[in-house]
Amino acid sequence: MSAAAAFFYLFAGVTIASGFMVIASRNPVASVLFLILAFVNAAGLFVMMGAEFLAMILVVVYVGAVAVLFLFVVMMLDVDFAQLRQGFQQYLPIGALIGAVFLIELLLVVGSWTIDPGLVQTPLNPVPPAEAVTNTQALGRVLYTDYVFFFQLAGLILLVAMIGAIVLTLRDRPGVKRQNISVQNARTQGMAVETRKVPSRQGVEV
């Protein structure tokens, strides 16, 4: 067995095992940590396929941002998972029925699946050739030319998400003290400090 095959089975095995642990683990924090492990191993699989850009993006975006965000949510919000699972027994039969229907459908679909023989060759001989351009360049070329429409539309969707989050959550709280730099700068010594003579044994009224 070559080293490449050994690493493939290592990464693939750990990905599947940690994926299973995500749903099987009783502790939600452990679930998120297993999710991160699965992402890292999937990134390893991408590197082995020569898709180094996707691998790094997976680590940066999913591990660095999304999974850590999940972890924060799980740790900050006191979600009672025991309570969430209460209806489990009650909904099990209907859930199992729907699951079985989907499984049969999937098996039927996979049964009729034929893979184009040309497709197997594509990862081995990528267009443009891997020696000529890096992943990042190749993606950038199509992203900003052929797929510029999708790219811009995705940008608009993110803009809507941002405006929506602000509209629905930003509130003006009355009585909050805010910093006003121009007022601070305009303060003079006369406004801030008062000099008084303090008569002996009498003091001053403040």
Next chain:
Amino acid sequence: MNAAQIVLPALGPALPELILSLGVLVLILYGAFRGERSAEGVNVGALILLVVALFAVMSQSGAKVTTLNGSFIVDNFSKVMKALILIGSAATILLSRDYFQRARIDRFEFPILLVLCTIGMMVMASANDLISLYLGLELQSLAAYVIAAFHRDNLKSTEAGLKYFVLGALSSGMLLYGASLVYGFTGTVSFPGIVAALDGTAGLGIVLGIVFVAAGVAFKLAAVPFHMWTPDVYEGSPTPVTAFFASAPKMAAMAMTVRLFIGAFPDVTAVWQQIIVFVAIASMALGSFAAIGQRSLKRLMAYSSIGNVGYALVGLAAGSQEGIRGVVVYMIIYLAMTLGAFAVLLSLRRGGEMFETVDDLSGLSRTHPILAFCLAAMMFSLAGIPPLAGFFAKYYVFAAAIKADLVALAVIGVVTSVVGAFYYLRLVKVMYFDEPVAAYEPMPPGLRIVLGLASVVVVLFWIVPAPLVGAAGAAAKSLF
């Protein structure tokens, strides 16, 4: 690859969308710098943008053009549907001003979200592959979820937004699953590519893909059996937002449905026709029977919209050029009827309180004769009584269904429209024969404009039907 090799795609066909996109960015900056006082200015700006985009759409030649790497198509069909979408959005701004000011939710983000939603809807009407279809749909839906919950201090409004969001996300998932199956079995996402790859035969994977895509589309259309969200969302949202949901997004969803089934699966009609026939029958039946017991006018309009989607789908089920012409005529007239009915609904206001039940219409003919006459015209039209426009809308779709040998479907449609007539005519009875309640405040000018235009279309359609029917015919022709 050097710079000279990069060819800029032709942006001319997407001019209306570009106008809206760039304009909305300017409006966001204006609103953000001016703060809350900018609501009036942003509303006027958004209205001007929508009207300018409408002129840009109308000035397109209507010849079939694809651009942006083949993912964006402009033809007579997209022209008509985009015009309807823009009219629906512009009317929503007119309808919303007075209501939002009085409800103290008059914030500049509403027109901005409305314009962004409109961009999404126009992309849906011009989609020529599965990715642009999904992106347009998601842009439209995301903005719609937010404006459903726009009255954020109102429990019902936030509940409506949340319900819409959760169920909408589920339906998007189903649509994506179906789209991935279609892509997996054809190897392409572009509609002409799918037609070529299928070559008139649909394997099991494609059939499953079509079923899931149809489920996602039916949710967006609010067609039975994916209609459950509709009454709650329509009732909970602020009334102008309800008017919007019942008008422009329906146009976009119908345009998307027609594009998808006629554009990508024209040679495998047998596969999707049975789905559409079932959905149409179930929607017509539920829309007619479930509305009978409703006392809330907003819920009543929700069931009415479910029923109307069913009638429009009868035309799609026919799958022919006449059928699509029927769908387009139906959508044009449905837009006028819905906007008119909601303009009346929004004017039922007395002492700062909105009235939204059937009983509040009592004796409207004596307190507000013109308002009552207009609403009666809308109701007779929705019931499909000649010579009002609603009769012709139903006539075109049923005639197409009979020509396509779907006689049973047409007969069921006629029967359910008779059942549906009961609750439309009950409103007329309440207005004209019940004892009047106190008079309402005079209508704001925005509502007057919308109601006036809608009434003209509904009442006078039979005198000069040619322009609208001609445009619908040209739209249908461009798809075949």
